Amino acid sequence: MTALSRPAHIEGLQSLAGNYDLILCDVWGVLHNGVKAYEAASDALTRFRAKGGQVVLVSNAPRPGASVGTQLDGFQVPRTAYDSIVTSGDLTRFAIQERIDRIVHHIGPPRDMPIYNGIDVRFGSIDEADYVVCSGFDNDEEETVEDYRSQLEAMRRRNLLMVCANPDLVVERGHMILPCAGTIALAYEEMGGEVFYAGKPHRPVYERALTVASDLVGHSIPKERVLAVGDAIRTDIAGAVGFGIDALMIARGIHAEELGLHKGDLVSDHVQDWVDRQPVQPTAFTEVLSW
Incomplete structure (x- = not known):
């Protein structure tokens, strides 16, 4: 260096x-x-x-x-x-492919669903899932982590792994600073949950x-x-x-x-x-x- x-x-x-x-x-x-x-x-x-x-x-x-x-x-x-x-x-896709025989629950907006393109994935509820992929907030301009607290608690009760598809805490969009999936993942970690971070x-x-x-x-x-x-x-x-x-x-x-x-x-x-x-x-x- x-x-x-x-x-x-x-x-x-x-x-x-x-x-x-x-x-x-x-x-x-x-x-x-x-x-x-x-x-x-x-x-x-x-x-x-x-x-x-x-x-x-x-x-x-x-x-x-x-x-x-x-x-x-x-x-x-x-x-x-x-x-x-x-x-x-890309790394999230690798993690999904490694768990191809397991049921996934997705947290995130529809625009992030290309993560699963071409992969034969089975989706389910938190009660049915073997792990969770979190790509972000459904509405990042209005929601906070508290809107996901009950889901995180349900995940924690089942000791589900979270694959965080975007480790950023916040992102700049124009003149706004908006929360990312990393904020949800951090809250889950603080509750004792296990997280795999797919990026920087x-x-x-x-x-x-x-x-x-x-x-x-x-x-x-x-x-x-x-x-x-x-x-x-x-x-x-x-x-x-x-x-x-x-x-x-x-x-x-x-x-x-x-x-x-x-x-x-x-x-x-x-x-x-x-x-x-x-x-x-x-x-x-x-x-x-x-x-």
Whole structure:
């Protein structure tokens, strides 16, 4: 890993790009905010690839990578910005396939049902299920964890495993901060329930992404040549640090409001102080992903 005495504030990816062969890039909060795409971010990744680098998008989206690719097409994120996509939805599918003979109970909105596409799944109630897949809130703009308390208690009484298809606690959608499946999973853990987290900050999704990238280039890629890019300390940065790779934090993302950047303020010494105080720290940070 790059040895720095403290996280460095950089202006753009160009200053770091030569140190890496592979970027594992977050999607929501870096490439788009759920409403619009960030053109500068796509441009930066496209330039990195043009210089011979590989880019694998690593998302906690509770949907297969192909589905996320279609969504990015809708945002007009160019395919030139990335080589492949690995999602927590992909790892959730692996977990479901490993339990193909068991009954699953699903918690989450209908839009997340592509997780099960092509898999011969048997669904059932909590009383019938052998395990639970949680992909999020049915209505993330109105519901809270308390709306799921009775379901979690019923799961706990039966000691059901929860597969969390999106470990994020919250996500930025436009100017709103909305809860994700990770919030429900955390509440279940606090009740003593067992949870398998399919995405960041846990190792399996990084191992999968590195395998995908290595297959693309035909050889293994050493960790010291890998850079993670993301906007969330708890998932993107903690996950990278735990996996042993460098990380670039995007300040104008999920933490923008607490960093005082939600009103268009520029990155300041306050941001440096905030980053310095975090329990896990990025290698560097920047305002937005740009070249």
